[in-house]
Amino acid sequence: MTEGADRGGNALYGPQPDVSGAAGYPDAPPRVGFFTDTSVCIGCKACEVACKEWNAIPEDGLELTGMSYDNTRGLGADTWRHVAFVEQSGPSGGPEVTGDVDVFAAASRLGTAAEPAGPVPLVSPDGRTELRWLMSSDVCKHCTHAGCLDVCPTGSLFRTEFGTVVVQQDICNGCGYCVPACPYGVIGRREGDGRVWKCTLCYDRLGVGLEPACAKSCPTDSIQFGPLDELRERARERVARLHAAGVTDARLYGESPEDGVGGAGAFFLLLDEPEVYGLPPDPQVTTRDLPAMWRHAAAAAVTLAALVLGSCARRKR
Amino acid sequence: MSGSDVTRDGVRGARPGRDAVTGGRAGRRGRRGGRGERPVVPEAEFGSYYGLPVISKPPWEPLDIAGYLYLGGLAGASSLLAAGARLTGRPGLAAPARTAAAGAISLSLAALVHDLGRPARFLYMLRVCKPTSPMSVGSWLLAAYAPLTLTAAATAVAGRYRLLGAAATAGAAVLGPAVATYTAVLLSDTAVPSWHEGHRELPFVFAGSAAGAAAGLALAVAPAGQAGPARRLAVLGTALELGAFHTMKRRMGLAARPFGQGRAGLLVRAAELLSAGGAVLSLCSARDRRLAVAAGAALLAGSAALRFGVFDAGVVSAEDPVYTVLPQRERLEARGSRP
Ligand code: SF4
Ligand code: SF4
Numbered sequence: 001m002t003e004g005a006d007r008g009g010n011a012l013y014g015p016q017p018d019v020s021g022a023a024g025y026p027d028a029p030p031r032v033g034f035f036t037d038t039s040v041c042i043g044c045k046a047c048e049v050a051c052k053e054w055n056a057i058p059e060d061g062l063e064l065t066g067m068s069y070d071n072t073r074g075l076g077a078d079t080w081r082h083v084a085f086v087e088q089s090g091p092s093g094g095p096e097v098t099g100d101v102d103v104f105a106a107a108s109r110l111g112t113a114a115e116p117a118g119p120v121p122l123v124s125p126d127g128r129t130e131l132r133w134l135m136s137s138d139v140c141k142h143c144t145h146a147g148c149l150d151v152c153p154t155g156s157l158f159r160t161e162f163g164t165v166v167v168q169q170d171i172c173n174g175c176g177y178c179v180p181a182c183p184y185g186v187i188g189r190r191e192g193d194g195r196v197w198k199c200t201l202c203y204d205r206l207g208v209g210l211e212p213a214c215a216k217s218c219p220t221d222s223i224q225f226g227p228l229d230e231l232r233e234r235a236r237e238r239v240a241r242l243h244a245a246g247v248t249d250a251r252l253y254g255e256s257p258e259d260g261v262g263g264a265g266a267f268f269l270l271l272d273e274p275e276v277y278g279l280p281p282d283p284q285v286t287t288r289d290l291p292a293m294w295r296h297a298a299a300a301a302v303t304l305a306a307l308v309l310g311s312c313a314r315r316k317r
Numbered sequence: 318m319s320g321s322d323v324t325r326d327g328v329r330g331a332r333p334g335r336d337a338v339t340g341g342r343a344g345r346r347g348r349r350g351g352r353g354e355r356p357v358v359p360e361a362e363f364g365s366y367y368g369l370p371v372i373s374k375p376p377w378e379p380l381d382i383a384g385y386l387y388l389g390g391l392a393g394a395s396s397l398l399a400a401g402a403r404l405t406g407r408p409g410l411a412a413p414a415r416t417a418a419a420g421a422i423s424l425s426l427a428a429l430v431h432d433l434g435r436p437a438r439f440l441y442m443l444r445v446c447k448p449t450s451p452m453s454v455g456s457w458l459l460a461a462y463a464p465l466t467l468t469a470a471a472t473a474v475a476g477r478y479r480l481l482g483a484a485a486t487a488g489a490a491v492l493g494p495a496v497a498t499y500t501a502v503l504l505s506d507t508a509v510p511s512w513h514e515g516h517r518e519l520p521f522v523f524a525g526s527a528a529g530a531a532a533g534l535a536l537a538v539a540p541a542g543q544a545g546p547a548r549r550l551a552v553l554g555t556a557l558e559l560g561a562f563h564t565m566k567r568r569m570g571l572a573a574r575p576f577g578q579g580r581a582g583l584l585v586r587a588a589e590l591l592s593a594g595g596a597v598l599s600l601c602s603a604r605d606r607r608l609a610v611a612a613g614a615a616l617l618a619g620s621a622a623l624r625f626g627v628f629d630a631g632v633v634s635a636e637d638p639v640y641t642v643l644p645q646r647e648r649l650e651a652r653g654s655r656p
């Protein structure tokens with residue numbers, strides 16, 4: 001059993017069934033979160049836009065990345081929801097990819113060759129595979145053990161009564177320590193502002209009983225909001241259904257309280273490995289190793305003192 | 318941005334030096350296939366999202382933060398040296414060490430405030446005291462250490478309040494080693510692979526490098542007759558630095574690679590040569606002032622190069638997803654589980 005298992009403990013990692021309780025809310029409402037089911041995401045970016053609108057996030061440059069339809073690239077101070085577009089040569093739940101697909105050659109043949117009647121086979125007769133698109137709306141994971149929150153020296157990152165992680169903007173001093181501490185690369189420092197910003201899981205909306213703007217705007221219910229326990233239940237059922245339907249690649253990411261961050265408050269149903277979507281395969285809260293780090297630093301400090309005093313102790317020269 | 322071209326060989330201009338590869342398998346193929354520009358890490362096989370970083374790199378200016386690490390080390394070890402010299406009756410050695418500690422810690426605070434943008438923001442650090450935040454611990458450490466160091470220096474200059482001066486010197490010497498080593502925890506307690514993976518040895522590397530810097534400064538300034546401790550410390554500190562660094566790199570796996578490549582690699586190599594050279598020079602510097610100054614300069618430069626090299630390597634490891642994804646993927650496979 002890990003240290004985290006005892007309820008209300010100030011654990012650095014491991015399962016934590018009562019996140020808000022451990023943070024000092026005795027009568028907290030149930031912990032809430034997001035379940036993002038990427039198998040139904042259509043990449044419409046309604047969530048990105050709704051988030052920007054509701055939270056009045058400044059524009060962060062209008063650029064074409066040229067790599068895909070994803071012109072936002074990733075999460076940061078000015079992007080709290082980010083839709084990833086993964087272009088792949090492999091059918092959903094289908095066989096292994098075999099060799100390169102020349103999309104340009106394929107495109108040049110379009111309309112010239114006689115189109116096959118009926119459903120298009122996923123694997124063409126010459127062994128080539130079709131392209132597929134994976135889309136996934138990424139967001140702050142509101143980790144059970146949040147590296148960002150642990151390392152913040154000012155206390156501006158805090159745990160809300162809903163078990164989510166929020167930055168208090170009037171206290172953040174812009175030290176930027178939370179930025180490299182997040183194992184998912186979520187939080188970012190805003191140019192010209194100096195402070196850091198990230199998803200608040202619409203703390204202001206939660207307070208008045210509304211669901212977060214992204215979940216509200218999602219037309220396919222790819223983003224689902226609710227009590228975390230309920231979402232986990234729903235997610236497991238969904239994976240089972242997809243597996244039964246032959247989509248064997250479907251898997252949950254971040255939902256297990258046994259993972260490196262004690263279970264994410266925002267978890268995902270993915271159709272491929274996490275790294276394909278730009279997510280770390282096995283993230284760990286860095287604070288997990290902190291006791292060992294302090295021990296080693298103390299030992300090093302003692303060593304340093306011994307070296308200096310030893311150097312001075314010899315006869316005078 | 319100038320835009321990018323989609324060509325038969327992949328996307329050009331999106332991110333220099335990258336193929337727009339996606340997918341676990343696509344990534345593997347793309348890296349072996351030899352299409353497009355040479356990948357940064359050729360033999361690694363991993364999937365990534367268009368080669369974009371998985372974690373965020375630290376938003377710090379190298380000069381501010383690496384400078385802060387270096388000056389903190391110099392100050393901490395100098396305080397110790399000053400106390401040791403004072404205890405063993407070597408005023409000629411104690412004086413420069415004491416001054417070095419006061420000067421270095423003032424400059425390092427200036428670097429920190431510059432990084433924060435506004436002086437008042439340092440005060441926010443003292444709102445709370447959090448053992449889970451190395452930066453919070455460090456702020457409190459500095460809040461206690463800096464005044465002690467400055468008092469020690471001021472009483473020495475004034476030539477009065479000897480008792481207060483002695484107490485301040487002793488206090489600074491007690492906190493000094495912590496000031497020199499906590500910065501290693503500051504770096505390690507992040508998701509940056511080349512910093513986090515070294516969390517066991519990095520404090521020893523920093524301790525050794527701090528000793529080298531303090532010895533170097535004292536060596537260059539103190540009269541040769543009293544510089545014996547500095548000469549011995551130069552050798553011991555450098556041995557600790559190089560030994561711990563070697564062990565660290567051996568144990569880090571893939572995350573050690575940035576220490577041997579590019580600018581970080583050059584800095585680390587320079588640091589090793591300068592520190593080792595400085596230590597050797599210091600041994601034969603007892604009778605030659607010029608040698609002592611050269612040894613001191615080499616040791617100081619070596620310590621600085623080490624901090625900048627470690628900082629740089631961390632940034633490199635944060636920017637390339639291979640350092641985040643591959644070790645985690647291997648860890649996961651070793652555990653035999655899927656996410
Ligand atoms: S995902 Fe990153 S920013 Fe979000 S709570 Fe976890 S550590 Fe903090
Ligand atoms: S940048 Fe702000 S929120 Fe992040 S660690 Fe520093 S004070 Fe805390």
